[in-house]
Amino acid sequence: MIQIIGSPISPYVKKVLTLLILKGVEFEVDPITPFYGDDRFSKLSPLRRVPVFIDGDLVLNDSSVIAQYIEETWPSPPSLPGDPAMRAHVRWMEEYSDSHIGDAFIWKGFAAMIVAPFVFKTEPDVEAFKENVANNIPPIMDYLESVVPEEGFFGGVFGVADISIAAMFRNMYYTKWAPDAERWPKTCAWLARAEAEPSLALANKWSDALLTVPAPERRKLAAEIGLRLTPETVMQKTPRRGPMTQIG
Numbered sequence: 001m002i003q004i005i006g007s008p009i010s011p012y013v014k015k016v017l018t019l020l021i022l023k024g025v026e027f028e029v030d031p032i033t034p035f036y037g038d039d040r041f042s043k044l045s046p047l048r049r050v051p052v053f054i055d056g057d058l059v060l061n062d063s064s065v066i067a068q069y070i071e072e073t074w075p076s077p078p079s080l081p082g083d084p085a086m087r088a089h090v091r092w093m094e095e096y097s098d099s100h101i102g103d104a105f106i107w108k109g110f111a112a113m114i115v116a117p118f119v120f121k122t123e124p125d126v127e128a129f130k131e132n133v134a135n136n137i138p139p140i141m142d143y144l145e146s147v148v149p150e151e152g153f154f155g156g157v158f159g160v161a162d163i164s165i166a167a168m169f170r171n172m173y174y175t176k177w178a179p180d181a182e183r184w185p186k187t188c189a190w191l192a193r194a195e196a197e198p199s200l201a202l203a204n205k206w207s208d209a210l211l212t213v214p215a216p217e218r219r220k221l222a223a224e225i226g227l228r229l230t231p232e233t234v235m236q237k238t239p240r241r242g243p244m245t246q247i248g
């Protein structure tokens with residue numbers, strides 16, 4: 001049985017779970033917040049990041065590496081278009097989302113406002129958050145508005161770019177920010193289409209539910225809402241920062 005370490009609240013974990021759901025692949029989840037990972041987690045994930053994909057002796061890190069493996073192992077239905085130029089464009093959008101959108105939406109957004117106070121008990125820097133929303137996010141939205149398809153999805157099939165980017169928006173909703181549909185109508189219409197896809201809708205339902213309880217209680221709730229859990233967890237009670245953690 002395939003095992004995924006990481007809570008569906010993480011957009012990177014959500015990318016992997018959504019792809020597995022889309023392709024009808026069964027999996028178990030250890031829905032931890034990465035900061036609560038124990039020493040076994042450090043061995044499985046040297047950067048102490050989620051997701052981790054485990055299938056027997058195979059351990060994979062990084063959502064894009066995992067997404068590629070999933071696509072090559074279970075090609076149907078495809079999460080990438082067939083045409084090489086379109087595939088490259090979709091991969092670029094995935095990378096842009098994972099790195100640049102992630103910086104503004106996750107680290108300077110969701111992590112700053114929600115992870116910092118709830119996990120590390122540090123006051124959120126509200127001014128820095130407002131500055132991020134005012135200065136970093138509009139250029140991202142303008143770029144998305146210039147490339148997002150008028151109809152359907154990136155590269156013509158609902159797949160890895162749509163899932164990566166749409167997952168980032170969900171975490172910003174959790175900070176109470178939402179994009180202005182009058183200023184960025186194409187992006188908002190595409191986002192609504194992506195969120196209506198059953199695979200992403202299910203993964204979003206899981207993350208919305210899990211966000212309502214503190215990290216240490218998430219395993220219990222995850223079982224109640226229908227996630228198939230790994231028999232063991234790599235979670236410990238006290239949080240710690242990893243080598244890549246960007247929370248003050």
Ligand SMILES: N[C@@H](CCC(=O)N[C@@H](CS)C(=O)NCC(=O)O)C(=O)O
Pocket residue numbers: 010011012034035047048049050051061062063064098106241242243244245246
């Ligand atoms: N490039 C990585 C990014 C993964 C990532 O940043 N995950 C976050 C959770 S949203 C994490 O584990 N953060 C813990 C940390 O960096 O300390 C991927 O695509 O998997």
